[in-house]
Amino acid sequence: AAAIEFASLGAHLILVGRSVGKLESLRAELSAANAADGCRLIVADMGSLDSVRAAVDEILETETVLDVLVDNAGAIFPDRITGPDGIEATLATMVVGPFALVSGLMPLLQRSEDGRVIAVTSGGQYTQPLDLNDLQSSQGSFSGPRAYARAKRAQVALVREWQRRLGPSGVTFNAVHPGWAATPGLADSLPAFYRSMGPILRTPSEGIDSMVWLGTTTEGGLDNGRLYLDRRPRPFDRVPGTRLTGDERRRLWDHVVALSGAPDPTPERWRSPRDQAA
Template sequence: MNPLAKVLDTLADRTLVPGYSKIGYELRKRHWQPLPEGALRGKRALVTGANSGLGKATAARLAELGATVHLVVRDLGRGEQAREEIATLLPKAELHVDRCDLSDYDSVRRFAEGFLAAHDTVDILVHNAGALPPKRTENAWGDELALAVHVLGPFLLTGLLLPGLRASEDARVVFVSSGGMYAQKLYDGDPQYREGKYGGTAAYARTKRMQVVLAGMWAEHLAGDGISVHSMHPGWAATPGVTDSLPGFAKLMGPLLRDAEQGADTTVWLAASAEGGRTSGRFWHDRTARPEHYVPWTKESAAQRERLWEFCKDRVQNS
């Protein structure tokens, strides 16, 4: 990308609407190199929340690049429907549907145990599953639902799958976050959102901030294991998560929203490109590393990061 293009890219990113909408995607993709055909041949990929939206688009593109893809879903019926839709477009793809409810830690343990009993290696793990609760809800372990789905379930799953990730020659872990996290600081003192008036959108954004922090910490912890860990945000995409949970926003943005394939592009690029294996611990949007903070009052300290890590360890070990 030439210097002028970099300046325009940064300007679009900071002004949100040009950068997060399909406008930014269309402008930036002109500078991208296509991923090689068969780039993921022989790789095994897991995508959580793969029955619709970004997850299904990610699963389809990974399969198109040659990966064996596991659609890791809460609802097997919807997962099988997604598998059939992908298979119609990619009849030679190797696709599997596996049940795992990230808000149910017993379900996470059963899935991980069964998966590692059947397969030695995990090459790609995409944490895509999401939840935007309309009111504060807890799972069976007393954890707020968005926290369980976005943070604690993925933390547990990543830890349980480490033997498979370590067995890979070039493992990649990608957390699908959100640009909404820029508006939130790290609430390490109240991760369960018990204080103040609960809001689903705020809970979503808070836990997406936690994902970015934890991705960086996983990258540090796994630096010697040959496992690259990334977080990214897809921009504003017309997926069920947006159109169902934020109908007013979806109506306002209308034709400016990206489609699911555009939103999934950076996740796939991080999983399949050489760059995705050379770097670790960074936050990405449209194939470019972005700042984790745009304003000083959202920055967390090293002590806060450690408290979040220890909180997650304690919750999953005692669940």
């Protein structure tokens, strides 16, 4: 739904996903809506750093500027598994891979007059604390929904760090909560929740509204480094004991940089003394 809406507004789309079938199906939907002109498909698995790097290289070879990057990668795994880089699959797919993608494409975003990064989060991120000593869920019993919620919390924390570190370069970083929308992904990953909440779930069009607005609005006063719902900034934390301090967000950043295997994208001139010490 978001891709179709962006395309209807004149966007040139680069669709990145791991399923060839789903990408082709989406292109068919775009064609049916007369919105597929210039659409590119890139097959890449966010859970594999080699795959992410290949996608970055392909985009850098053909594009000179990137105005909006939407990170909507997500997956709930029933059991704890590790990906090809030895990273727990939820963390790899939802945190480390997208971090490497944003980092690799930052030069294109910085060439835009108004580059924007939008991370699609979930209300589940409010429910879980983030243990920086167990980011890969190796301690205790594994729960797919819990790992998902923790990954979303990490994602939102990183949005704040991206803004602090790269915001001065002119790129805007925000997270967006679409609300609980009736999507195939929700039905597949949380079927019981989907059935019980079905009557009050949002439509896909309602769910994408704030996402598309964040990517296209020309209204003044758009905040940077915030979490949005229904076009308004919302609190980062709601449940006691889940808030990350500034130092903890810095530690999370350092952990993810190390896992990504890439240099820290923080420009030297904008690093704080604490960042430089890290």
